[in-house]
Amino acid sequence: KAGVTQTPRYLIKTRGQQVTLSCSPISGHRSVSWYQQTPGQGLQFLFEYFSETQRNKGNFPGRFSGRQFSNSRSEMNVSTLELGDSALYLCASSFGPDNEQFFGPGTRLTVL
Amino acid sequence: DQQVKQNSPSLSVQEGRISILNCDYTNSMFDYFLWYKKYPAEGPTFLISISSIKDKNEDGRFTVFLNKSAKHLSLHIVPSQPGDSAVYFCAASKYGGSQGNLIFGKGTKLSVKP
Numbered sequence: 001k002a003g004v005t006q007t008p009r010y011l012i013k014t015r016g017q018q019v020t021l022s023c024s025p026i027s028g029h030r031s032v033s034w035y036q037q038t039p040g041q042g043l044q045f046l047f048e049y050f051s052e053t054q055r056n057k058g059n060f061p062g063r064f065s066g067r068q069f070s071n072s073r074s075e076m077n078v079s080t081l082e083l084g085d086s087a088l089y090l091c092a093s094s095f096g097p098d099n100e101q102f103f104g105p106g107t108r109l110t111v112l
Numbered sequence: 113d114q115q116v117k118q119n120s121p122s123l124s125v126q127e128g129r130i131s132i133l134n135c136d137y138t139n140s141m142f143d144y145f146l147w148y149k150k151y152p153a154e155g156p157t158f159l160i161s162i163s164s165i166k167d168k169n170e171d172g173r174f175t176v177f178l179n180k181s182a183k184h185l186s187l188h189i190v191p192s193q194p195g196d197s198a199v200y201f202c203a204a205s206k207y208g209g210s211q212g213n214l215i216f217g218k219g220t221k222l223s224v225k226p
Contacts (some may be wrong), residue, residue, distance in 0.1 A: 033213070042218035044154070044200060056213040090155050097207075101214075103148075103155025104189070 002026065004093050004104035012110045016078040021107045025072050025093030032074040033101065034066060041085040046089075049074055050097055078109075086111045115139045116204050120216035127226050131189040135202030135217055138183065142204040146214065147176060147187050159200075160187070192224045197205045 005024045013019050025032050034046040045058040049068035066068055067075040072093070088092050092101035117136045125131045135145075143164040148156035162169040162185065169176050175188045190198055199221045200204045201216040 018202075035214075043203075043212055045212075045215065048213050056214075075171035075192050082180050092155070103157065105153065 001035075004091055004102055005091075006091050006107050008107060009105065010108045010110075011091070012112060013081050014082050014112050015081055015083060015110040017081050018077065019081060019109060020075055021089055021090030021109070023074045023076075023104060024089075025074070025095070026046045026102055029093040029095050029102075030072050031094045031097050031101075032068055032072065032073070033092045033094075035090045035092065036060075036075050036089060037106070038086075043090070046076065048097070055097065083112045085109065114218075115142075116202055116215050118200075118202055118220045120220050121218070122221040122223070124223045124225060125192045127194055127224055128131040128147075128191045131187075131192045131202065131222055131224065133189075133200050133220050134188040135185045135187075136183060137185075137204050139204070139206065139215075140183070142215075144205040144207075145158075145176070145185050146180060146203045146205075147174075148201045148203060149196075150219070152203060155199055157205040168220065189222075192222075194224050194226050197222055197224045 007022045031050045033048040035043045037043045047066045050055040052068045063079045068074045088106040090106045092103045094101045146161040147159040160171050160174045174182040178185045189204050199219045201219045202217040
């Protein structure tokens with residue numbers, strides 16, 4: 001069974017640009033969550049989606065948005081990139097919100 | 113305000129000995145706690161969890177202890193092996209086991225020396 005896949009794995013952008021990251025969950029999983037990992041803050045929750053609906057949202061500015069499609073694939077978008085957005089963005093999927101999460105390898109975003 | 117704290121950024125242990133990783137939390141609404149392990153260039157992988165109605169959960173070499181009155185949990189690895197070298201994250205949920213909205217600590221890097 002294929003794991004959670006995230007594309008792209010690495011990305012370099014400049015300040016002010018926008019970026020879209022993609023996450024394909026494990027087949028059959030309907031719940032997807034996104035996290036941001038930085039050296040200073042550790043892992044911080046961004047959003048949680050289940051059946052195309054956002055269930056929870058973390059404490060991030062409105063520049064961070066996400067969505068989930070009918071096939072459970074999810075995307076997150078960051079607009080007007082700032083240097084501080086440089087981080088590893090991790091996606092996790094689970095069968096449902098109360099089930100064990102499986103993390104993808106992450107997308108390493110560097111903002112110059 | 114950090115709700116889940118791992119105060120030791122790193123820990124070094126000799127192979128075969130016990131590794132004890134600690135985690136403190138501030139929010140009394142947390143009712144489910146998890147430990148994840150992370151290798152470089154990989155996503156975190158689930159290790160073990162504990163519900164607030166228990167004070168101990170064991171899985172092979174891994175045991176998690178929960179002290180609700182102290183708002184403290186710990187992960188014991190016995191015996192430690194070099195393959196256990198990784199970053200360990202403590203996480204908490206206040207949604208009765210819902211894992212889609214976890215609050216993580218900043219992690220503790222464990223090094224197990226042969």
